[in-house]
């Protein structure tokens with residue numbers, strides 16, 4: 380099952396998914412194209428983050444070192460999708476080419492992705508920088524404190540919907556915004572940890588996902604996985620994000636005798652003629668905010684009495700259209716979010732021993 384849906388996903392192309400997404404909620408194709416190409420920020424020449432860094436050293440350092448925002452026009456994965464889109468000349472033309480990407484990923488120049496001026500506004504040359512602060516940056520903060528500000532780029536209704544999720548979430552009821560969680564955890568708040576942070580640095584969010592109530596009663600392993608994030612589903616990102624729970628069943632010598640996997644993501648159906656043009660969401664196995672999901676894994680009968688340990692690993696995969704269902708071909712794989720080892724002393728009954736290797740959690744995340 381997991382393999383089949385992954386294969387379907389395998390031939391999807393992110394940009395087209397985004398476009399199709401827009402078609403779902405826009406009346407016409409031209410309206411959808413216009414929506415996707417609409418820059419989400421003030422236009423104008425940027426003086427670049429180096430200028431801001433002269434006085435905002437700490438903010439700059441965090442943004443540069445940790446935030447995916449800083450590489451959103453230069454990351455290999457992004458450039459790769461841009462290149463692929465360009466191979467489809469006519470389609471690329473209709474969709475607006477790279478400009479569509481720059482509409483959210485930040486301006487082409489200075490090639491710093493979503494930089495300081497993308498969010499805070501352009502610092503026009505010839506205007507003293509502190510005047511720009513008084514006129515633009517200070518008043519601008521009020522607008523930027525709302526979840527809606529993040530949604531300008533992070534929400535594509537019907538498809539990528541952390542904001543839609545959030546509106547209906549416990550966090551929203553409590554007044555805990557995107558910023559409250561994503562900017563509260565670090566000193567300057569500009570690290571914006573998420574899936575990719577697990578790749579770029581140590582993970583921040585311990586306890587956001589848990590695996591509990593593990594019971595092994597041959598031939599079945601039962602468990603409960605829970606998304607404790609009160610703000611949105613996981614994965615929160617686009618269709619290339621997959622959360623996977625991988626299980627490795629081992630014998631007394633430590634040799635793997637069986638593997639199994641469960642994936643959590645949104646899967647799209649594809650229009651057969653075009654092959655890569657997604658039509659609609661066919662399956663949604665994302666873990667909803669606060670959801671507890673019970674899972675069962677069955678082993679082949681011949682393994683009775685042979686299982687000594689079961690190792691469970693939970694991690695994210697960023698996939699692209701050439702992975703052919705093989706998660707090892709992902710662009711990046713996060714370091715484990717959770718690792719659990721279950722010892723089976725008499726090889727049939729449950730005895731759970733939980734190991735979590737993650738760093739301490741800032742309280743602001745709940």
Ligand code: HEC
Nearest residue numbers: 430431432433434435495496499500502508512516517520
């Ligand atoms: C010459 C030094 C300097 C430079 C260069 C500079 N800032 Fe500032 N910035 C400041 C000072 C001083 C403050 C006020 C700090 C305070 O009052 O807490 C500030 C505050 C801010 C604030 C908070 C707004 C407020 O007043 O509450 C933002 C946002 C900001 N800067 C963004 C930027 C951006 C974006 C850039 C680059 C385009 C930049 N700054 C460049 C000195 C600078």
Ligand code: HEC
Nearest residue numbers: 428431435438439442448493494495498520523524558567
């Ligand atoms: C993804 C959008 C985004 C980017 C990129 C971004 N900021 Fe911010 N920044 C915010 C938001 C949101 C706030 C919080 C506003 C508030 O709570 O008042 C903020 C707050 C600030 C503040 C005031 C609070 C503080 O920590 O002192 C400064 C200064 C600032 N940003 C500077 C920068 C600089 C410099 C850069 C580039 C290195 C940058 N920002 C990049 C969104 C962004």
Ligand code: HEC
Nearest residue numbers: 533541542545550556557560573574584609610614615616
């Ligand atoms: C209650 C806290 C909380 C709130 C509110 C919240 N988030 Fe998150 N978000 C998280 C945590 C924790 C993760 C990390 C999940 C993980 O990767 O294990 C995350 C992950 C993400 C990711 C990473 C991508 C992915 O696939 O997981 C994005 C993007 C994101 N959030 C955007 C948003 C936006 C936009 C909002 C507001 C509409 C928001 N978040 C509100 C806690 C929160």
Ligand code: HEC
Nearest residue numbers: 419447451483484529532557558561571572573574575576
């Ligand atoms: C101008 C558009 C824009 C705005 C505004 C914006 N983002 Fe982003 N954000 C992006 C893009 C594009 C990426 C993906 C960068 C990449 O991976 O190439 C991203 C990445 C992220 C990630 C990392 C996701 C991951 O999987 O690691 C988080 C978390 C995040 N944004 C949160 C926020 C929050 C919270 C706000 C509001 C304060 C916000 N963003 C505002 C465009 C934006």
Ligand code: HEC
Nearest residue numbers: 394415454456457460461479480482483532533615616617
């Ligand atoms: C409507 C805004 C928007 C548009 C338009 C857009 N993106 Fe994105 N993209 C995002 C956001 C926001 C994220 C962060 C996803 C997340 O983690 O939630 C992202 C993430 C990505 C990622 C995965 C993150 C990574 O670094 O691996 C790739 C690849 C990507 N975009 C490529 C593109 C390309 C190529 C285009 C143009 C054809 C494009 N995007 C157009 C908003 C947009």
